[in-house]
Amino acid sequence: MSDTSPDGRGVPLTSLLPGERAKIIALEHGKGRQHHFRTMGLMEGKIVKVIAAQPARGPFVIDVEGTQIAIGRGMARHILIQKI
């Protein structure tokens, strides 16, 4: 799998495996949710690490600069990242 999509926009956060780290490139959510994410510390340019992925399409647990967040896959898919 390439680290970025062909147009260089990054790949979904859900393509990361537990333990992998990546840089957040874009949040492709509605305005309200984007704002909510940023206030939780999830924003463009931040380094995110996947702590755990629950089985059976369960939520991801991620770490963004020391803050741990549990996030459903549907929402996580719209966070675009670049692997590092």
Next chain:
Amino acid sequence: MKKIALTGCPNVGKSVVFSRLTGVNVISSNYPGTTVDFTKGTTAIGGEKFELIDVPGTYSLEPTSKAEEVAQTMLQEGDIVINVVDATHLERNLYLTLEILERKKPTIVALNLWDETKHLGIDIDVEKLEQLLGVPIVKTCALCGTGIKELASAVGDAKPSKTIESPMSEEERWLRVGEIIRDVQVVHHRHHTIRERIADATVKPATGIPIAILAILFVFLFIIEIGNAIIEYLLDPIFCNYYGPWIVGVVNSFAPSGLLHDLLIGTSTVEALDFEQSLGILTTGIYVPFGMVLPFIITFYFMLSLLEDLGYLPRLAILVDTGLHKLGLHGSAIVPTILGCGCNVPGALATRILETKKQRFIAMTLMAITVPCMAQSAMIIAILGRYGIKWILIVYSTLFVLYISLGLVLKRVVKGESPELLLEVPPYRRPDPVTLLKKTWSKAYSFLAEAVPFVILGIFIVNLLYVFGIVDVLSRVFSPILTTLLGLPEGAIIALILGVLRKDIAIGMLLPLGMSPQQLTIACIILATYFPCIATFFVMLHELGVRYMLKAAGLMVAVSLSAGIIMRMILIGI
């Protein structure tokens, strides 16, 4: 009196700063017309009295939720603003800080959790930050009390910011936050501590699920075993050797027989003390709440507070998320469900953490039908336990199967959305023993304050119903359902009547009927499911509205009756 508005994001230790600054005169109330709580108190700084308002914690002032609207209004009412900032998460906190500074009120910033920044390898240039924000900054550690005096004396220096221009757009604000962070903060790389490794193990499925199962098993055994030990070695000896003979003697001295005697101590005599079945206000009415239920209330809330203070509940929410999605809920719904195991009232209120009406309806209905409160569980355990653990397991497995199957159905038939989980997972914290005991005590106290009057009222009503022969009439009316369909003695109607008032005393009413363990098991399942107690009913009515409450009530009766009939066929036969 000048007003100081204490503002900040959630979980920054704002309430601790508040209680450090104020004295004893603290009032907690709802903001008019909302369910948003806030607290206010007074404080004296340099001889001048101030009113201190603890504004609800929000991440921003954009009025997208009720809490944010209230925060915005309360901020406007303040003459001086203290903005409490979490120094360990400076970046996400600064957005709110900028919004506040744009309002040009005299402001000071409290850089809280300052002591933690060193452990986390975070360097903040406070002088530079002070220059950039244009308001005074005080480093604080509210938990240990450092910096609180300095914060109070800095109130006089509060000033409107000259460096932050206003108003900014959302994008400009985030850009500015980024610039400030680049100028003032350096984060040093450090290795994972052992504590963080353990924390991670509790959310990774391979390790987290076994840990969760062990934890739940331990909690369950602790609640039951310690509760039973308190009864066996402490309460029963007190009741049998001291309280019982004494109260029977006292009542006999002024009412040796007659209505008053029966009402107060029922059929108890000095030779044959009977706390469970005598139906006296001072025998059964005191023994049920104190001698049978209270020990389990204490052990339950001790464990619940421990899990809360430790920070385990969000982790549990993550692990059960996938399963709860199948029921139209998400992981966070585990919190109201666990609270409901203590008492359905706070459980129903806690469903507010769920985002949609659909989720809240499902969570509340499932809880009201299938989650027995601790008072009820204590009685089920006491009454069925004497016939063997098998019968207790049958009751709880039936309730569990109902929870799952009803959830699977409700997910499909209830209209509305079931959004995904989004949850901040706080770091584990070492629980403070004093806070833990205080919390447990306050729960035990409020149980007694609510339970004892209702139990006594219940026993009083039972006595009246028997004396006036109403029980006989109702027994005959409901006999087709109770006897023919459910295989119970018709006298069980008294338990169903009392169950609307309180479930614990209702289960106690089953004892004098001389039922078989099979019948008791069916009756316990019926009592748990058929209708919530009156306190839970009114909370649900308020939270759901009349229409949804009617739907929930219909489900309760239907589910209870079908479950009762099926269990009758399995346990007793047709």
